[in-house]
Amino acid sequence: METNLALLLLLAPLAGFLLNIFAGKKLSRNLSGTLGTIAVAVSFAVTLFFFMQVSSTKEPVMVNLFKWMTLANFDVNFAFQLDQLSLLWLMFVTGIGTLIHVYSISYMHDDENIHKFFAYLNLFIFFMITLVMGSNLLIMFIGWEGVGLCSYLLIGFWYKNQDFNDAAKKAFIMNRIGDLGFLIGIFIIGYLFHSVDYIDIQNAIVSGSFDVNDINNMTWLGVATLCLFIGACGKSAQIPLYTWLPDAMAGPTPVSALIHAATMVTAGIFMITRMNFVFDLTPDVQNIIAIVGAVTSLIAASIGLMQNDIKKVLAYSTVSQLGLMFLALGLGAYEIAVFHVITHAFFKACLFLGSGSVIHAMSGEQDMRNMGGLRKVMKVTFITFLIATLAISGLPPFSGFFSKDEILMTAFHHNKPLWVIGSVASIMTAFYMFRLLYLTFFKGFRGTEEQKHHLHESPSLITFPLVVLAVLALVGGAISLPGSSWLNEYLAPIISHPAEHHALGTTEYMLMGVAVVGALVGIGLAYAKYIKQGFVPVPDNEITGFAKVVYNKFYVDEIYTAIVVKPIYALGAFFKNVTEVALSGFIFGLGKVANAIGAQGRTVQNGSIGLYLFVFVLSVCSIIAYIFLK
């Protein structure tokens, strides 16, 4: 029963994928989307069932399908593990997935390849479920690669635009770099523990069969966790592998919302939380994670200040928020990171879908300098967007306040410099999000007359998911209120060393106060600049000085091009122009020699039977002579 249900949960999206990819052309546009949506909704329903069951029994559901591979003292089972953590992830993957499928039915309605779009979305959900549900690292790796593939396919969905194809390739290649780290990490873990099963590894550590005092073991373990973290960096867009995520905005907006904000990019956080008992043993790597997270959050937020493309701003804000989550992970506060993943999934999906609604109304325009005043025509979009913006800015009582505040509070207790960095990033977040809000929805309309004529509120299929997500963004914080946290208790069996929770004292209230004041300062600055002064960002070519450096994303892409891409091209050119010429010259030379010999040799075969016979007899005589006379 449980096996069948778990298989249904896993295979429903795969069925949707197969149906849409093979028969999609014959289905009508609405049917294609409806099937895709139903497939995910089925998964959501099953997840809900398991979620209820596991919440009450507190016992994980284990589903062992078959033995996948057997090596000397190393077994890998094709098994799934539905415990508190994976079910929590499945809840919002399939839940938000369903909402975004609903949204896409309307958003992608006029696209000629709508069936392909839903096929890829379903495939993505399938791989994401595999990633989350697997009971060992190798199954997670299948999902890990699969979601990377789907991300590639969907970023390059509008494949006729070469820029979009390049963005897709960039995402894929950057992810490959991380994947290599992840794979090496898995190998080392397999070498150390003779298993890649989460439970086996945990048991080995708890029971002491893995010696944590052996310096050799611990060195290798440190390398392993560092490699796993590199994998997480690639997937979750952390320094130095974050540049693919802003470019990934080339994909359709629902994709940005689902894959590049709410679900796939949180895979790295999921993986680290999954392996928390291993990361706990390597405090040095945890420090690296915390620092990388904090720095990423600050740099991405500062780039976000200057972007004018509505989706680019959101993309950098995603990178920045992911940085905060990694900060929490590095501080060992896994449940807080998970909390922020969930609230972030709500408000960021809402923001992206809202921006999609805006882009829809603007007939494809994404530059905020050409927007403005949309508040009057798009009431639902505006209100939901406002709620999500307040949530991400960290104002109470919106969900973002609670999660972000907990991260900063943890940082304050562990490491003051990181707290400062995180706080500055949060203030910046409040500023650029309200900048986005003001530029898009306030003041007068700055686009063309034709666009103005077209402006309209989006249809209900688009606004419905917005409303649901806005409500979740509003109340989502309730799952982990300071003092009485449902989430922390729920996740207790998963986290081996829960973060110490500080009682709400004066310091804590003061920190909350600082956070709120910081957010208000950010909002106030944005208000003063964009509402009071009515400032509109200047055209690209008039940006000067430091602003230009920030606007151009600190030239990170250019630096990568200079230090990585160019040398690789140069190496390729070297191989092509020198090595290949030399090698092919040699090979062609051999061919020419053989040809010349052949040209001579063919004259011997002149068709004269008499000669053949003569040579034949002569040869036989020579052989005989040789045999008898030697």
Next chain:
Amino acid sequence: MENILQQIGIENYIYLSTLLFCVGVFGVLYRRNAIVMFMSIEIMLNAVNLLLVAFSTYHQDAAGQVFVFFSMAVAAAEVAVGLAILVAVYRNIKNIDIDNLKNLKG
């Protein structure tokens, strides 16, 4: 039988069959008429048969003579095929001089 061998001597059989074989070889090499070459090949074959029979008698072993029967049967089959080929060649080029059969060059 022993008398004949004693009278003539095994070495004379060897000389004869060697001679016959050489006649065959030179026939094949010097003649240009395919039928004559064919006959020369038969002479070579029969030189070997003769030698086989002679040695068979010399060693008092019937196996060699049995082998000759097989050899002759195979030779008969070979002649049938060979003559058929020659007929086919003749139909195509109206003679059987091997110097005219030069289409097989590289």
